[in-house]
Amino acid sequence: MFGLVDGNNFYASCERVFQPALRGVPLVVLSNNDGCAIARSAEAKALGVKMGQPAHELKHLVRRYGLQMRSANFGLYGDMSARVVSVLRDAAPRVEVYSIDESFIDLTGIRDREAFARELRTRVHRWTGIPNCIGIGPTKTLAKLANKAAKSRDGVVDLGSRSAREALLAAFPVEDLWGVGRRLAPKLVAMGIRTAAALRDAPPDDILAKFGVTLARTQRELQGHPCMSLEEVEPDRQQxxxxxxxxxxxxxxxxxxxxxxxxxxxxxxxxxxxxxxxxxxxxxxxxxxxxxxxxxxxxxxxxxxxxxxxxxxxxxxxxxxxxxxxxxxxxxxxxxxxxxxxxxxxxxxxxxxxxxxxxxxxxxxxxxxxxxxxxGRGTAGLGASGWQARPAWGMRQNMLSPNYTTSVHEIPPVRC
Missing domain, CATH: 3.30.1490.100 (DNA polymerase, Y-family, little finger domain)
Known part of the structure; x- marks a missing residue:
């Protein structure tokens, strides 16, 4: 049984941990050189800010609604991600770090999975400040689907039983499925496959012949048959x-x-x-x-x-x-x-x-x-590089937050 722990609006949530004034207000994190939106708080999404929207198109929202913008601080986000993972490793026997804001955990043998997930969700939030949702399922694909549903519910969804899956899969759009995306979705819709349940019940030979082994594997996972195991060690990269x-x-x-x-x-x-x-x-x-x-x-x-x-x-x-x-x-x-x-x-x-x-x-x-x-990185370096310098080619980061957790010079002060 798999669980997927996902930090909500992760980059924006990391900014809010050390800047309480940002909580409850619309917040956008920008890409390198402050180019476009790569993370949005729930309040920013409600204002209609789109993923990838250029920063210059958001200036009217700054003036009218007090939208806050921050430059991406990947050092901070990476360290906060490591803190979340350390909490997960204390609670679960096996953990796979899937991305900076998502981790799969092994829930095999846990009787009351929902109670465990709720306690873990609370612990992650209390110990790191990162709000999160947890999806549970017998396969990675179902855990991912459950996690997406948990965001619009009360934070935890367990699809461990077939009865729990039926209603959700019947209403879940096929284009939102992990492994489908925008490229395959129109072709599936043209075949009359509009929901996750329709893909699950489609003739397997047709899916394999028309879309290949990757989507066939997704279909098997929707049926409750695990095709992807938990990978605790990251595979070696080719480049x-x-x-x-x-x-x-x-x-x-x-x-x-x-x-x-x-x-x-x-x-x-x-x-x-x-x-x-x-x-x-x-x-x-x-x-x-x-x-x-x-x-x-x-x-x-x-x-x-x-x-x-x-x-x-x-x-x-x-x-x-x-x-x-x-x-x-x-x-x-x-x-x-x-x-x-x-x-x-x-x-x-x-x-x-x-x-x-x-x-x-x-x-x-x-x-x-x-x-x-x-x-700290940059303490010792090589003269050929931009070591301990502000080079002309450096990124534009005019709204960069301090490195609260990775620089001893930027630790936030505490006032009594």
């Missing part, structure tokens, strides 16, 4: 990409190179945190596609490495070589990124008779990572 859009167009090649070096440093940190090494590097820099009247250039290069590595200095050397002659004069670059490719675990690599399988200074990288974990 790691770090990219950003710049606040302004950047023509200075040195500034673009510094941005790419910074992204390479962050990508290598993620690589080592997962115990992986890379055998390929891809760099790119794009001009502003939203200004077609300007000169355009999409620069990109990829190279395979003779030996795998997790050493930032090695990757930075590769990035520097890839940048030679890559950028053009007079082009304003708006976005750039670095990707590490062909990832693997060192002990799974095929040995090389004539050279090292993995290159780099593991001890140096371990010391660097340990310093930054203990004293």
């Amino acid at each position: 790691i990409l770090v990219s950003r859009s710049f606040a302004d167009r950047i023509e200075d090649h040195e500034a673009v190179a510094q941005a790419l070096a910074t992204f390479a440093v962050r990508a290598c940190e993620k690589l080592r945190a997962r115990g992986l090494v890379t055998a390929g590097v891809w760099v790119f820099a794009h001009s502003d596609v939203f200004r077609p009247e300007l000169r355009q250039h999409n620069a990109s290069r990829t190279v395979g490495l003779p030996a795998s590595t997790a050493d930032t200095t090695v990757v930075l050397g590769i990035v520097r070589k890839l940048l030679r002659g890559l950028l053009r004069d007079g082009i304003g670059y708006k976005k750039a990124g670095v990707a590490l490719l062909d990832l693997a675990r060192p002990d799974e690599l095929q040995a090389d008779l004539f050279g090292a399988t993995v290159v780099g200074d593991d001890k140096l990288m371990a010391a660097l990572d340990q310093i930054n974990r203990k004293f």
Whole structure:
């Protein structure tokens, strides 16, 4: 039996934990460079704010209804997510972190699942400040469906019994199902399949033949047959990409190179945190596609490495070589990124008779990572990157909240 714990309007809720004045007022969290809405409080949704709506279209709501806007603070959100997960791990024997705001938990063997879920929901809210809903079902798809229904009910929905599922599935739109989405929904509706119950009861051979194994698996899960197990350990990634859009167009090649070096440093940190090494590097820099009247250039290069590595200095050397002659004069670059490719675990690599399988200074990288974990990211860095600087290519974050939980200098004061 699966449970899905989902933080309500997660980014907005994280902002409200340390800013009580935001509670009960319409709140929107904006994307990188304060571009568009990526999270909305219930009050903002009631005002008609759409997901992805540009920030400049919301200014009249600020003036008329007091809409509050905040720049995305992913460091804060990631730390708050970790706090929620720690509460779940104390309560459930097995936990799968599905996304920053969603986690599946194992409820097998719990007799009164609804009472357990209500107590857990209260504990998460009390200990972290994050309001949440919990959906319960014999499969992941049904738990996800139950969670969505819980948002409009009293916070907990248990679809453990077939009788509990019938009415909900009969009224649940097929386009809202996990695994369906906007692309498949019109095709299903054209076949007369408009609800989750209709998809569950459709001829399995037709679903498999017309839509493939993924939707066939969703259908089986709606029937109560688990096709996806709980994954406590995240599968190894095939690549790691770090990219950003710049606040302004950047023509200075040195500034673009510094941005790419910074992204390479962050990508290598993620690589080592997962115990992986890379055998390929891809760099790119794009001009502003939203200004077609300007000169355009999409620069990109990829190279395979003779030996795998997790050493930032090695990757930075590769990035520097890839940048030679890559950028053009007079082009304003708006976005750039670095990707590490062909990832693997060192002990799974095929040995090389004539050279090292993995290159780099593991001890140096371990010391660097340990310093930054203990004293905060950016305490120790490499000069080629935007380390401890406010670079020209930095993101626009004019409404950024303090790092309440990850910076000792920004801990909120308490007044007696």
